[in-house]
Amino acid sequence: MGNDSQALLSVHDLKKSYGSVHAVDGVSFSVPAGTVFTLLGPNGAGKTTTLEILEGIRDADAGEIEMFGSRVRKVTREMKGRMGVLLQEGGFEPYLKVREVLALFASFFERPRPVSEVLAEVSLEDKARAMVRHLSSGQRQRLALGAALINDPDLVFLDEPTTGLDPQARRNIWAIVERLKREGKTIVLTTHYMEEAEALSDDVCIMDHGRIIAYGSPRDLTAQLGQETWIEFDAPDLDPGAWAGLPGEVRRDGATATLKASDLVTALEGLLSWSREQGAPLRNMTVRQPNLEDVFLSLTGRRLRG
Ligand code: ATP
Numbered sequence: 001m002g003n004d005s006q007a008l009l010s011v012h013d014l015k016k017s018y019g020s021v022h023a024v025d026g027v028s029f030s031v032p033a034g035t036v037f038t039l040l041g042p043n044g045a046g047k048t049t050t051l052e053i054l055e056g057i058r059d060a061d062a063g064e065i066e067m068f069g070s071r072v073r074k075v076t077r078e079m080k081g082r083m084g085v086l087l088q089e090g091g092f093e094p095y096l097k098v099r100e101v102l103a104l105f106a107s108f109f110e111r112p113r114p115v116s117e118v119l120a121e122v123s124l125e126d127k128a129r130a131m132v133r134h135l136s137s138g139q140r141q142r143l144a145l146g147a148a149l150i151n152d153p154d155l156v157f158l159d160e161p162t163t164g165l166d167p168q169a170r171r172n173i174w175a176i177v178e179r180l181k182r183e184g185k186t187i188v189l190t191t192h193y194m195e196e197a198e199a200l201s202d203d204v205c206i207m208d209h210g211r212i213i214a215y216g217s218p219r220d221l222t223a224q225l226g227q228e229t230w231i232e233f234d235a236p237d238l239d240p241g242a243w244a245g246l247p248g249e250v251r252r253d254g255a256t257a258t259l260k261a262s263d264l265v266t267a268l269e270g271l272l273s274w275s276r277e278q279g280a281p282l283r284n285m286t287v288r289q290p291n292l293e294d295v296f297l298s299l300t301g302r303r304l305r306g
Pocket of ligand 1: 018021022023024041042043044045046047048049050
């Protein structure tokens with residue numbers, strides 16, 4: 001069990017199988033109050049099942065959960081009252097108006113927040129009288145988030161909050177999550193977008209096949225790949241010997257070459273002279289730090305998406 005007395009939620013050796021599929025296979029983590037915690041992994045990694053157990057939608061086969069300072073044998077109504085839940089499939093009645101959906105959710109709780117306050121929080125004031133069926137997918141997702149926040153929860157579960165949204169709609173959701181964190185809420189989210197995990201999370205668990213394969217802050221996780229800066233460019237068609245002249249270790253992955261540089265200036269100077277000597281143009285060159293996708297790739301040999 002997590003010994004962190006500040007943890008609002010901790011999970012120890014959680015397990016859940018569906019027949020022979022070990023969907024969650026011994027997962028442990030601890031979420032300090034007021035932080036954003038992310039389960040990052042490809043489809044089928046076991047993220048949703050983990051969340052559904054914590055939300056009280058599914059029973060675990062084994063494991064211990066501590067939430068709001070108490071050991072959880074069964075997720076109680078009182079615990080649910082302190083939770084906000086954004087499910088992956090949040091289908092609302094298409095002919096209800098936005099305000100009516102929030103009023104309906106408010107009616108489930110003893111002391112809900114005023115609907116108008118929640119409308120403002122998710123920037124849907126001007127859509128209050130619009131029917132659900134006339135909302136864009138981003139607006140629908142903000143409505144679902146509003147419904148999850150109507151009871152002023154301390155702990156908010158967001159299952160893939162931005163899947164399928166365009167970049168602007170995704171950023172709008174990110175802004176709301178950041179605001180919730182500033183208000184002191186504790187947020188547990190799942191995603192298969194590494195940019196999302198990197199942008200929002202204090203801690204990330206990278207999951208694959210029901211297990212946690214890496215756990216830590218985004219910075220700590222990427223630091224495991226070394227402190228080098230990566231210079232990437234399209235790999236030109238060269239004799240194998242020509243690559244030896246590059247100023248450092250180079251990795252080629254399909255059409256992309258990656259040069260790992262501990263001293264960026266020296267590496268760039270060397271790379272430019274190499275390019276001139278070889279007559280090899282450096283197309284699509286980018287300079288970047290390793291990211292969570294690289295961590296996943298180095299641990300599994302696969303990419304998070306695709
Ligand atoms: P996704 O992003 O696709 O939801 P996930 O990481 O959330 O992926 P889960 O939905 O938890 O993963 O699924 C984990 C594994 O359990 C998968 O192999 C999935 O097919 C299986 N699974 C999930 N729900 C059920 C169910 N009700 N019955 C049988 N198998 C299930």
